[in-house]
Amino acid sequence: MQDLLNFLDRSPSRYHAVANLCGELEAAGYVRLYEGQCQPIVPGGKYFVTRGGSALLAFRIPRADFTGFMISASHSDSPTFRIKENAELEGPETYVRLNTERYGGMLCAPWLDRPLPVAGQVMVKQGDDIQERLVYVDKDLLMIPNVAVHMNRDANNGFKYDAKCNMVPLMGMGLEKGAFRAAVAQAAGCRPEEILGTDLYLCLRQKALVWGAEDQFVSAQGLDDLQCAWGCFKGFLAAADSASVPVYALLDNEEIGSGTMQGAAGTFLVDWLDRICAALGRDRLPAIANSFLVSADNAHAVHPNHPEYHDAGHRPVMNGGVVIKHGVRYATDGASQAIFTALCRKADVPVQQFSNRSDMAGGSTLGNISNSHLSLNTVDIGLPQLAMHSCFETTGVKDTQYLIQVMTLFYGSVFREEAGRFFLGE
Numbered sequence: 434m435q436d437l438l439n440f441l442d443r444s445p446s447r448y449h450a451v452a453n454l455c456g457e458l459e460a461a462g463y464v465r466l467y468e469g470q471c472q473p474i475v476p477g478g479k480y481f482v483t484r485g486g487s488a489l490l491a492f493r494i495p496r497a498d499f500t501g502f503m504i505s506a507s508h509s510d511s512p513t514f515r516i517k518e519n520a521e522l523e524g525p526e527t528y529v530r531l532n533t534e535r536y537g538g539m540l541c542a543p544w545l546d547r548p549l550p551v552a553g554q555v556m557v558k559q560g561d562d563i564q565e566r567l568v569y570v571d572k573d574l575l576m577i578p579n580v581a582v583h584m585n586r587d588a589n590n591g592f593k594y595d596a597k598c599n600m601v602p603l604m605g606m607g608l609e610k611g612a613f614r615a616a617v618a619q620a621a622g623c624r625p626e627e628i629l630g631t632d633l634y635l636c637l638r639q640k641a642l643v644w645g646a647e648d649q650f651v652s653a654q655g656l657d658d659l660q661c662a663w664g665c666f667k668g669f670l671a672a673a674d675s676a677s678v679p680v681y682a683l684l685d686n687e688e689i690g691s692g693t694m695q696g697a698a699g700t701f702l703v704d705w706l707d708r709i710c711a712a713l714g715r716d717r718l719p720a721i722a723n724s725f726l727v728s729a730d731n732a733h734a735v736h737p738n739h740p741e742y743h744d745a746g747h748r749p750v751m752n753g754g755v756v757i758k759h760g761v762r763y764a765t766d767g768a769s770q771a772i773f774t775a776l777c778r779k780a781d782v783p784v785q786q787f788s789n790r791s792d793m794a795g796g797s798t799l800g801n802i803s804n805s806h807l808s809l810n811t812v813d814i815g816l817p818q819l820a821m822h823s824c825f826e827t828t829g830v831k832d833t834q835y836l837i838q839v840m841t842l843f844y845g846s847v848f849r850e851e852a853g854r855f856f857l858g859e
């Protein structure tokens with residue numbers, strides 16, 4: 434559990450999350466590949482590659498021929514506020530605020546009255562190069578102040594948060610022009626004029642924590658989806674070798690529809706499966722047909738104050754195990770459900786079922802988006818959590834370990850499909 438908390442604390446942005454996992458892969462002897470270079474991929478090799486600094490793929494090639502790909506996909510981003518290019522807003526009075534826009538479908542209220550640092554990456558001009566550089570302004574830099582209840586008598590009666598007006602963070606009073614850029618440059622270790630591009634987001638400085646009378650809950654920023662990202666990653670690293678290629682995928686921009694070069698609607702995953710097949714002289718179609726995708730993105734636990742929002746018979750609880758998600762916007766079907774359920778039984782991991790209440794649309798995730806480019810047997814799963822898309826979410830202490838357990842078994846398995854018969858084993 435402590436290593437999940439450490440990972441969350443060291444990952445104030447998606448770029449940090451990817452960099453942290455890259456560090457672990459390097460330490461475990463994985464070779465870094467670059468998309469623009471023709472580096473060899475050979476039997477027995479272990480590799481990873483990133484795209485845009487916010488998406489990551491890692492894979493291992495078996496020593497002998499392989500059957501297919503055992504893939505997990507989760508997402509690195511979470512809803513937040515993106516800082517605009519010319520961010521400093523002067524006034525009213527001597528106030529200096531930062532201009533931001535909503536990134537994803539967040540709950541607005543939890544962002545108010547909290548100290549907010551800034552994290553992400555910047556592009557820095559160094560000689561003839563432009564280099565990516567991680568940035569974390571490790572300071573209580575900003576706050577989005579609430580309006581006093583005396584001036585907003587509707588504050589507790591369904592208040593409408595307008596991003597342009599109500600969600601603008603305050604940075605200071607009477608500051609010199611360029612103070613924000615100067616703070617970012619200092620954190621990046623460069624001069625303000627060397628920053629040519631930015632991908633900066635608000636985040637929390639609040640550390641991840643375990644709480645409750647019997648320490649049953651974990652709360653942190655970004656649990657959706659870094660908890661699944663972490664659980665799948667640990668399973669990927671721990672798995673035994675098999676006749677499959679285990680592929681770990683962490684993709685960006687799920688919260689804004691995945692339609693970017695780093696997202697599930699982009700070609701990152703399929704490009705590299707093709708590359709692996711080509712490097713090892715394999716036909717793509719049978720390799721994909723004998724592959725399985727676990728799309729891992731957090732699920733809704735039944736809410737203590739609002740159990741009625743959940744569907745009868747589909748009420749996952751925290752610390753109750755991995756959740757299989759069913760519905761028209763999910764990729765799960767009877768076959769993938771059966772295969773994943775059998776896997777959980779073998780791994781001794783409890784399984785729960787989620788389906789939207791029939792009059793609610795619910796959310797969607799990576800599975801069906803990814804399948805429109807790369808079609809293969811896919812199950813949508815997640816870990817049960819409360820307050821999804823709050824900036825401080827809550828989950829159970831036991832469930833990450835359940836995910837690691839089942840993904841360790843998954844990644845060490847071989848999947849085959851022949852005329853309506855499925856095989857999953859070692």
Ligand code: CO
Pocket residue numbers: 508657658687730731
């Ligand atoms: Co998610």
